[in-house]
Amino acid sequence: ETGVTQSPTHLIKTRGQQVTLRCSSQSGHNTVSWYQQALGQGPQFIFQYYREEENGRGNFPPRFSGLQFPNYSSELNVNALELDDSALYLCASSSSGRGSNEQFFGPGTRLTVL
Amino acid sequence: SQQGEEDPQALSIQEGENATMNCSYKTSINNLQWYRQNSGRGLVHLILIRSNEREKHSGRLRVTLDTSKKSSSLLITASRAADTASYFCATALSILTGGGNKLTFGTGTQLKVEL
Numbered sequence: 001e002t003g004v005t006q007s008p009t010h011l012i013k014t015r016g017q018q019v020t021l022r023c024s025s026q027s028g029h030n031t032v033s034w035y036q037q038a039l040g041q042g043p044q045f046i047f048q049y050y051r052e053e054e055n056g057r058g059n060f061p062p063r064f065s066g067l068q069f070p071n072y073s074s075e076l077n078v079n080a081l082e083l084d085d086s087a088l089y090l091c092a093s094s095s096s097g098r099g100s101n102e103q104f105f106g107p108g109t110r111l112t113v114l
Numbered sequence: 115s116q117q118g119e120e121d122p123q124a125l126s127i128q129e130g131e132n133a134t135m136n137c138s139y140k141t142s143i144n145n146l147q148w149y150r151q152n153s154g155r156g157l158v159h160l161i162l163i164r165s166n167e168r169e170k171h172s173g174r175l176r177v178t179l180d181t182s183k184k185s186s187s188l189l190i191t192a193s194r195a196a197d198t199a200s201y202f203c204a205t206a207l208s209i210l211t212g213g214g215n216k217l218t219f220g221t222g223t224q225l226k227v228e229l
Contacts, residue, residue, distance in 0.1 A: 004156075031214045042202050042219030043157070048209055056209030056216055088154055094214045101206075101214045102147070105157040 003027060004093050004106035012112045013081050021076045021109045025093030031055070032074040033103060034066060037088040049074055078111075086113045120203060120223040128228055133190040135223040137203030138183075144206045144215060146179055148188050151200045151222075160188075160201075193227045200224050 003026035013019050025032050031050045035043035045058035049068035063079040072093070078085055088110050092103035121136045139146070145164045149157040163170045163179045163186070170177045176189040190197055200222045206215035 033214070033217070035217075035219075037154075039154075042204075042221050043217075045216050045218065048214065048216065050214065055214075058216075090156060092157075092217075102159055102162060103215070103217060104159065105149075107156040108154075110154075 004091065004104050006089075006091055006106040006109050008109060009107070010110045010112075012114065014114050015081055015083060017081050018077065018079045019081060019111060021078075021089050021091075021111070022073065023076070023091035023093075023106055024073045025091075026104050029093035029095050029104070030072050031094045031101075032068055032072065033092045033094070034074070034076045035090040035092065036060070036085075037090060037108075038084075039087070043090055046076070081113045083113050086111060120201070120220045122223060123221070124224045124226070126226045126228065127193055129193060129195055131193055131227075133193050133197070133225055133227070135188045135201055135203075135225070137186045137188070137220050139186075139203070139205045139218075139220070140184065141205070141207070143181075144208055146177075146186050147204045147206060147217065148175075148177060148186075149202045149204060149219075151202065153199075157202070190225075193225075195227050195229055198225060198227050 005024045033048040034046040037043040047057040052068045067075045088108045090108045092105045094101040094103045147162045148160040174191045179186045202222045204217040204219045209216045
């Protein structure tokens with residue numbers, strides 16, 4: 001167990017709806033990264049939050065947005081859901097600073113869009 | 115987009131044999147990391163090798179890194195049925211201001227270890 005928790009575990013939504021996924025980072029970690037993993041693929045970087053601000057973003061549209069709270073937990077919000085948003089969403093926490101920061105992953109939220 | 119590609123895509127071996135997985139990537143990196151994933155669940159960090167290192171060991175794991183060829187390999191010795199999982203390499207680049215690394219994952223190798 002990494003100490004990173006995510007909720008909910010599974011979620012089913014329909015196209016056009018909005019969804020919020022939550023992540024609690026490991027104690028002592030102030031950076032949270034979000035990844036999307038489509039079936040049979042490797043995870044793809046969505047964005048990272050550090051000190052409550054977005055600190056880098058992957059190739060995802062603006063309808064993917066996030067928040068980080070003072071306790072370093074984080075939310076991922078996706079608006080106007082599309083079928084292709086069906087995936088496993090992973091968050092990872094790490095400590096700040098450049099260099100070799102190991103990222104600790106949560107168990108993921110499985111999102112199905114119908 | 116995926117940074118790297120793992121080879122092979124799938125590997126099936128007998129318990130006790132060694133398993134070797136290769137990873138190629140495209141850009142310069144701070145470090146390269148290997149992760150294991152069981153049945154679509156969370157990723158478990160296995161080992162990290164920095165860009166100035168060539169080889170690293172951890173238990174039954176041996177990782178090599180060749181930055182001139184932009185490639186890495188993961189060797190699992192004396193494999194066990196419990197090693198059955200998907201294995202991903204991930205390259206790390208620093209992101210902007212101080213927050214940490216962005217990981218770019220490969221496509222993964224599915225390893226099956228049979229009794």
